Amino acid sequence: MYSQLAWRNIWRNPRRTIVIMTAVIIGVFSMIFLCGLMRGMEVEMIRNNLATLTGNIQIHQKGYRADPVVENSMTDPVLLENAIKTNLPEGAAWAMRVRVNAIVSNARHSTGVTFVGIDPAKEARVSFIGKAVTDGRYLNSDDTNKILIGRALLDKFKTKIGHKLIVMSQDADDEIASTAFRIVGTFRAEMESTEKAYVFVTLSDAQKMLKLKNGISEAAIAFKGQSIDGQKEKALAQKLKSRLPDSIYKVETWPELLPMMREYLSLFDNFIYIWYFVVFIAMGFGIVNTTLMAIFERMREFGLLKALGMKPVSIIRGVITESFFLLVSGIIIGNIAGIITVFLINRTGIDLSALAAGVEMWGMPRVIHPELWIIDVITANLVVLVLGLVVSIYPAAKAARFTPIEALEKT
Amino acid sequence: MNNIVELEKIKKTYLQGKVDIPAINNVSLSIKKGGFVAIAGPSGSGKTTLLNIIGGLDQPDSGTVRVDGEKFETLTPSRLAELRLFKIGFVFQAYNLIPVLSAAENVEFVMLLQGIPKKERLRKAHAILDDVGLSGKYNRRPAELSGGQQQRVAVARAIVSNPSIVLADEPTANLDSKTGQGLLELMKTMNKEKKVTFVFSTHDKMVMDYAGRLVRLRDGSIFDDQSK
Incomplete structure (x- = not known):
């Protein structure tokens, strides 16, 4: 009956x-939708960054990351290969690469790039490159002196598939x-900068050119x-660290490899909390104001309830129950609206092409x-419900403080 | 103990602006169990204040109040609320029903506060509404009832859990004389059949005629007390 009374x-x-x-x-909807948008961005950023030759884990020779030169390559990767093979989780893939800075040039242009030697079959399962070829073809493991470059680089060099490029770098000697x-082909990437930054050859070609023998620059696990x-x-x-000598190898996870992005993601989380706060402040004032208005209108009734013998704590409970129903009703509708909107927009996506140049540096x-x-939906609901109930305590306590005489005197 | 209400040297003063206005001035009064008592007097004579003090809604500045043996000044607010809930029924001039509850639910509400199970609440509420002549109107909201019917619901609510005393503040003031008379008949019947003590504040001649005892107040003091 308390519930009936509160609902009515x-x-x-x-x-x-x-x-x-x-x-x-609106508050709940905006929390869910904004979180959805942020998470969509986060997931895509992580996916892009991980697919762009980062992977989930990378292993290098110590010092390579600070100075990615050919001398810092791993000369004998057998131990590493065994360690990875025996610990690789189900469904995960791994690949070894040679990766050094190089100059690529043709008759008209030259530019600095990251020269990557890959095992084409293995690399296709680890990074974006396997699915990114749009013109020409992907590399084969038995290719010799064949190169795959980004579409943007091809355009910049005003060259075409079948033409030659000279790659120049420092070798092991x-x-x-x-x-x-x-x-042999060109690839497309989510970001134009990726298309200009990387060129791919087979692992054996890169090792041969750089006189690395079996040496590699890195191993990546996806x-x-x-x-x-x-x-x-x-x-x-x-x-992996327990299997590999600490003095030679450095095993790093993607948050360690991409510290800037890690910080950027944490900034995203903070944006979400700030938004929660803003929404809640606006809503909290609304709830307090409305509940206070309702209480002052019903002051006489609260006096009656007290005269009948209702205890202050029961009056507080009654008012908070009213807020609870109001909040839960709003939360249910807000959730339905938010979830449906996220699902619908998830299909088509929101096109930020106009801003692409500005945002692509973050991937x-x-x-x-x-x-x-789910955790965002639960958090949004809990924030609104719990804090909504907390702010309702003030008007509820106000209602409980009316004395029967002063309240019954009000018309 | 035969007295349900015992007031000893009650004084109550209200502050109006900067002036003290004496509302009750040294009133001592005893009311026997089963009484049908009217406290009469012109506006401002202190009858509502006296009723509020008996009901524990207001505290006197000095003096002692005992209702059904309980001395108010020794009770905590929570215990006083319990006393009101279990031993005192109220009927107000303006009916004061909860507008979002039906007639039966309004009557049930007091029993809900008392912790009575739903089935019993419902049975008692229907029975008492039948007694006050509101059979078949259980589910009507206050706005769907006439003034007389609303006051009958208020009486039903006041007596449903067999209180020791019912305090009625000018219960007929908003009713026409015929409806008022019907209500008084009803309360008189309840008084006789259920042995409920009724204390009214009134300036209605008809109520005074129905009362078994008439206590007259003027300027906060009793100047006449007659039993019929």
């Missing part, structure tokens, strides 16, 4: 209830090595599915597909 009380003034319920609905490679918090990576990294996608995380 909130509909005594339907217009006012609808106004405050709308505020709750500290000499300048240069080799002519014929373009997990199946999404990785947001880096916990699975930490666990595998620990296992942000051109089209954002909002993603729904």
